[in-house]
Amino acid sequence: MSILIKSFNKSPKYSIKWNNYFKVYEEILNKYKNKKIKFVEIGIGDGGSLFMWKSFFKNKIEIIGIDLNPEAKKLEKFGFKIAIGDQADPNFWKSFYKKYGKIDVLLDDGGHKNIQQITTLMESIDFIKPDGMIIIEDTHTSFMKKKGFKNPSKYSVVNFSNLIIENIHRQNPSINKKPNFISRKIESISFYDSMICFNFFKKEKKVYSKLIENNKKLRNYFTDYRHDGDFIRIKKKFEGKIGKIKKNTLAYSLVRKIFHRNFYLSLKEKLRIIKYKNLLKK
Ligand SMILES: C[S@@+](CC[C@H](N)C(=O)[O-])C[C@H]1O[C@@H](n2cnc3c(N)ncnc32)[C@H](O)[C@@H]1O
Structure with missing residues (x-):
């Protein structure tokens, strides 16, 4: 059984997750285990996942939960930092990062609506540390009409990610486009079932990719x-x-x-x- 599932099962509070997430999380988050990282989760619910992360990463991690529901503050007594605010509000993010500084991992399990997901992503990119990541959960909502998601649409986070794919390609000088803040920071995007992960460079990329040759003498x-x-x-x-x-x-x-x-x-x-x-x- 995966270690994360064990942490999930033994969490003292309720949580609900799609079963395919656990394998992905173990793969992408393993590198942070036992490291001193700042981990932020949007969407606290009953608090089950906060406990799960605490037991998965062990105690060096600083966990900050974000929720619009002020009740979530109650979980501070378990050692979590809790910020109350609306992930769809750019001003919330400004004050959040002013208070907490740069972070390593941002996990979005909040409201899953287009404006919430995209605002969170765009307002956070400048505040993710090198080798960090932004993970968006439940991106199947990009294809859901019901429950107020009103997708598929050109405003969905999956469609927005396609534009970021173009930005990543700007690192290649052949397409003649100026790299922007995204090209310099985001190295790759991983798409999974209902999950998107934006992987940040270990070191901000300041130069274009360049062609290299081997065995020049053998060139034919x-x-x-x-x-x-x-x-x-x-x-x-x-x-x-x-x-x-x-x-x-x-x-x-x-x-x-x-x-x-x-x-x-x-x-x-x-x-x-x-x-x-x-x-x-x-
Ligand atoms: C599915 S629950 C999170 C569950 C939790 N991550 C877990 O796995 O146990 C979603 C949470 O997102 C919060 N939420 C919804 N919209 C939000 C918004 N605009 N800003 C911040 N939090 C929001 C809800 O209040 C709710 O607590």
Whole structure:
């Protein structure tokens, strides 16, 4: 049985979680065990998960719980720090980080609504320490219409994460976009069933990614066939009718060039991608 499940079962207060979370948490949070970290959980409920984290991480951890419900303050007597406020309010986050400073892990198990999840994420990015993470639980709400979630929509946190994927790619100079505060801080995003984890760099990234080469002396300038698929296919058909086209002739290189310049998707290829996309919707 996983250690986290044991901590969950022996917590003295009630908690409810999807069973797939435990394996993921053990994988991604193990590195912080027995370290002096600041761990913040939004959404206290009855307090069950706060006890679970305390027993999982052992006693070096500083746990801060956040909830809009003032009743949650009662849990301070068990050694947790509790902040009362609305995760959807940017001003709450300003005063929170002013009081508590930078943190290592932020876990969002609060209201799970788009505005709550996205405000929490964006107001917290600057306050996560290197090698830290932001985890958002219950992201299946990005696809739920009922219970007031009104998704899928372009305002969901899953869709918002797609924009962050673009920001991460800005570390590559080939796409010619200026890295922003997200590109410099977030190294990767892990998507799981109902959970998204934003992983922060160990050291803030100040320079673009760069190409490196091995064995320079062995460089042999291979011909890149990236755009040659269509050319080769059509050539084969054509050659079946009129015989082999000689390589290194003007006609050969001209036709090849035409294919290289016209490497946009053909209608047939677009239809194939649409067919693949439809498989994802089933
Ligand atoms: C599912 S419960 C959390 C359960 C707890 N994490 C556990 O696993 O035992 C969700 C909590 O989020 C709190 N919450 C909902 N909306 C919030 C908001 N806008 N700001 C802060 N807390 C919020 C609720 O009051 C509730 O206590």
